[in-house]
């Protein structure tokens with residue numbers, strides 16, 4: 001899988017994360033949360049950034065002044081892709097538990113929410129996929145839509161400010177069958193009532209991918225009016241050229257058998 005890894009710069013750490021990082025990074029160092037996405041053309045619609053609350057993340061050194069947050073597994077993969085200074089070597093400055101990062105304010109490149117978006121918890125984040133950090137696009141991702149609605153509904157339970165989960169969901173892609181907020185359309189159509197409806201969400205995701213990619217037309221951004229198929233590589237290249245993203249290839253998941 002060839003992902004686009006996006007650099008979400010930390011603007012303001014949640015208190016617990018700030019405490020953990022105390023004295024562990026050089027003065028003036030910039031830290032980025034790095035979600036892996038297959039849909040760079042949807043980045044205009046980011047409203048938050050998800051971490052698994054129970055997962056452990058590392059803060060990895062990229063250069064003297066730059067650090068990136070992701071799972072150790074992802075860092076090990078990236079170490080062989082020319083992303084860190086030394087081939088095959090990772091340098092970890094600190095560990096952070098996902099829940100301690102919740103509430104952190106980050107800058108999400110291209111997002112229409114220029115003031116920044118919050119880090120929020122998502123139970124279904126897989127530690128074995130991408131970087132373990134997931135950027136949330138509730139206009140076009142049914143999983144993200146179901147999760148932000150649940151977070152807003154049970155804000156106290158999740159220990160978050162309700163407003164963090166209620167940023168406006170702007171349309172990004174127009175589709176002939178599902179309108180311009182395809183995630184909301186599909187969540188309602190398939191009667192999905194919670195982020196735990198895994199089977200229906202998987203179906204909704206499949207439908208959203210197909211419709212968005214093959215039929216979608218960009219509604220915002222520099223490639224407004226172009227087909228998603230054409231715009232996708234252009235948005236990706238723009239982000240990479242601006243130093244806001246980089247390519248990250250996920251090695252195939254192999255099943256290792258003991259008997260060989």
Ligand code: ZZB
Pocket residue numbers: 036037038039042124125126127128129130131132133134135136137139140141142204205206208209
């Ligand atoms: C933004 C985005 C916008 C995404 C969208 C999807 C959609 P796939 O196809 O199953 O490989 N993702 C990335 N890492 C993880 C993880 N560790 N755990 C859970 N989800 C993860 O899924 C790739 C997508 O799954 C990625 O692309 C990311 O969400 C999420 F409008 O990034 B995406 C219809 C989907 N739309």
